[in-house]
Amino acid sequence: MTVAAGIGYALVALGPSLSLFVSVISRKPFLILTVLSSTLLWLVSLIILSGLWRPFLPLKANVWWPYALLVVTSVCFQEGLRFLFWKVYKRLEDVLDSFADRISRPRLFLTDKLQIALDYSSQLHAAGGLGHGVAHAVFFCLSLLTPAFGPATFYVERCSKVPFFLISAIIGLAFVTIHTFSMVIAFEGYAKGNRVDQVIVPVIHLAAGMLTLVNFASEGCVIGVPLLYLVASLTLVHCGKMVWQRLLETRNQSSASG
């Protein structure tokens, strides 16, 4: 529509992550590096997926089951990569811990392995999830926004009430939330060995992917998008509960010890 509208759509999709970035992540350089590397990982996974699916594209317009297959394979692949990311992160944390132990500088005040885990791990996990979410929003939503800076707008037949850019930005926002917080949940689950947490993340991801298939029905986005937001808020609530519990735990711990 105009430059203002284009920027507006971009901010709808990326506004909360931008504020999260500016307030929390830009303070600590390591978090910025985490965001960049997780974005890169998501991009690589997307490229591999598109390489695998390239011979079968373009898919026929109105048949929905190839898309279902596409979503299922993609989600499985990305969840597998998330587990790999966890392994790499574990190793990096060990290296950091040993490094902190070796460098006993007064300026750092950090010899306690526990401190890294308690103070910063949720920030690190959130940064990783934010990287995934931002990559999703950029590739699925922002990269198609270039026409939105021009004088007109675009509607898809399946969702004819809302401009295409707006609906993709709204879906992008939901997915950013899901990605950011499910990373925190997943890594907590892997760290504590909590089966429920470990399993719930792929389930959420798959459910969200499947819900977007509802958009295939004519005017399906009226149902699909609110359900998607329901899933996103579930993720948020679960993650908030988990972090709150952890905070209470550490507060009890530190008051008991110090």
Added chain:
Amino acid sequence: MDRNQRPRSLLDSLGEELIAILTPVSICMFTVVLLVCILNSDPSSSSASFSSIATAAYAESDSDSSWDKFVGAFLNSLVFVAAITVATFVLVLLFYLRCVKFLKFYMGFSAFIVLGNLGGEILVLLIDRFRFPIDCITFLILLVNFSVVGVFAVFMSKFSILITQGYLVWIGVLVAYFFTLLPEWTTWVLLVALALYDIAAVLLPVGPLRLLVEMAISRDEDIPALVYEARPVIRNDSRLVQRRVWRERRASQNDNNDIENTANRNEVGRVVRSIDVEEEHVGSSERAEISVPLIDRRPDQAENSETFLEGIGLGSSGAIKLGLGDFIFYSVLVGRAAMYDLMTVYACYLAIIAGLGITLMLLSVYQKALPALPVSIMLGVVFYFLARLLLEVFVAQCSSNLVMF
């Protein structure tokens, strides 16, 4: 121990230097993408074909076949790389003959020409695009003032570091924008050719850049060139004294050390970087106590650490220097990607950042002058073609049907 009183912990300082160099690179790339999007979106104002030494052998036109275009681009790149090699050897010769004053004067002169000429052209294009009302005389006065301040900022050492860094980034943006005006095939082949040339020039024993760096070290002088320095340094006599101390100690310890690498903006494509990291005492198992003076640390405090984490700034004392040629060619790659689509821009940006990170880690492992172009350019080119051929179809398919995951 009250958590609130704890000063900066490990995670606060980790990777600080890497971010300090990533920020200006990102700003430069972003500005070039912005300029490309603004100035190329209007098809009626297509600029005349940019003829330079890089198109001397072959001027690409749309009607040629792919093979012709490829051969033409290859010839263009050969000519350009040959010209750069000759110019670099001339620079080495002049440095060898100790004509440092002449080199400094030439650098200042070329900075003035870039800021005045290229900057003026871009500003005229922008004024035309936005219909900004300004008259010639005001414009000329402002432009000349801007360029002169730029020359002083780059070559006098008493300027505020922020202004110097800003001018260096702006010079990089200007040159990069004009390189994106080259024809498409020529740009890609040229980038790959320059990456290969960079490896040869820095790592081969007869490479001109390597000769230059070795001469500079043996004479304990600075190479007069345009280099972006990521950390502010005290610009006074004490710095020189400190540096001499550092170099002497290094020479006496006879180590394999961090070298200062600088790149000449004019001879674009040569990239050499350095990181002033603490030295390692080869052959001794105990950690050497070395002081690397910097503005905010007292001497004799540093301790050595030999993990790969030094590359991301844990070494604690490095000022990372990146030659301006690096800035320019990263931005050329991203600008050329912007001419296709925003998706390729993002993919190439991530690839270049990843390449830069890898190069810095290699630097901390190998501890000598390394070319910064090859890894990033190769990753960038690979990601560009992957994104263009594979990713775009996939993503467009999915999101036009509002199927996302």
